[in-house]
Amino acid sequence: MKWFIYIVLGLAIGGGWLWFMKSGVGEVEQLEAEIDRIEMEGSVEEQEKVPGMREDVESVKGQKTLSGILLAFLTAGLVGIIFVIDVLPAMAHRFTHAVYDSAEMVEDDVMHDARAKLAQGDYEGAIAAFREAAAAEPMNRLPYVEIAKIQRDNLSDPAGAASTLRQAIEGQAWEENDAAYLMFRLAEIHQQNLGDQATAVSILQQVMEQFPETRHSANARAKLHDWGVV
Template identity: 60%
Template sequence: MKWGLYVVLVLVTLFCWANFVKAGKEVTESQQKLEQVRNDGEESEEVIKGLDSKVQNAAGNRFVNGLLLTFLSAGLIGIVFVIHVLPMLAHRVTHAVYDSGEEVEKDPMHDARSKVAQGDWEGAIEAFRQAAAADPLNRLPYVEISKIQLEQLEDPSSAVQTLRQAIEGQEWQENDAAYLMFRLAGIYDEHMQDRTSAATIMQQVMEQFPESRHSANARHKLHEWGLV
């Protein structure tokens, strides 16, 4: 469809160009004949008027074809620019600005999310482990693994093991460490009915992060459990 439109526009443009050139020749020839008749003085006024009218008609035809030729040429150039040239320039500018000519790095979490969407839980866990290995200080892969083990595989023991390995295997920032510890305590309390272990973790939060909001939240949780 697109190339058919180009062919039609090109053919119409060539037709107008041919008419424009033809009308120009007619104007020139008619003007020369009119000048010759006037100089000879042998023809009647009626013949002179006829030739003059022919010159005017040819000039008008040339003007119309020239106008059409201008619009068609501009339209054809504009269509080519918008459809082909502009997207190419935009792509190159975007590539230069955002990519700096380098290939965009693959998101290590992409494969894991894809497998989650497919319901491939074991495959997702393995992909999240690979993402964790690629970015050891990102807590999200460990959280997602424990979530799959807990909710999809109904294996809270494995979820506890995953979170314990994550907590003990890295030097976490305060917020990340506290988040993982609270999540571990929640699994002990809600899914394994082991409030003693959950309370022990809350005590560890208070000892590890004293005078912090994490310590205050842990104390509040112990108070809810009636342990302080």
């Protein structure tokens, strides 16, 4: 129905432009030819009519100009309606997919497969799938965190988990929140699972130095206080 209305309006406007191109042309040409004839060979009585005839010419031209302006507004209005209702949303849709499709594919395919393997108890397969996700989205901390969690909780390999987190921390220029999160998880593994509190303390002190006057620094200080270090 919408496109039928567009077509009807388009045909009406097209017909209007066709009428506009033809309207008044013959009348103006006739009047101007008659004015030329009168000025060249017309009688006195006929020449007295020339000013009125010139006014008629200007009137016809003025009406034609007004009709052209109205048709231009109508045409612009129809084009604007089609652009806003149909073209602009289509462009936005294409742009959105161009920006987000890649990330959605990683989330829907690789991450989904990794979680499915994890649920099935295929821990090595899950780790491999999470590594694929990390390679596809190197600035996404989640695959690294999931790999370390599997190594620590399911494979009883906290040393491997610590190595995964350390490689992640050192391998990317992380945003502040991501870097701090990974460092806290690494400190947690050293303190709780590896019994290496000295390394855990060193990592938290590094958080304080790297992110001073932030909530991460405050959280690190609080954790060290709980451990009786500060």
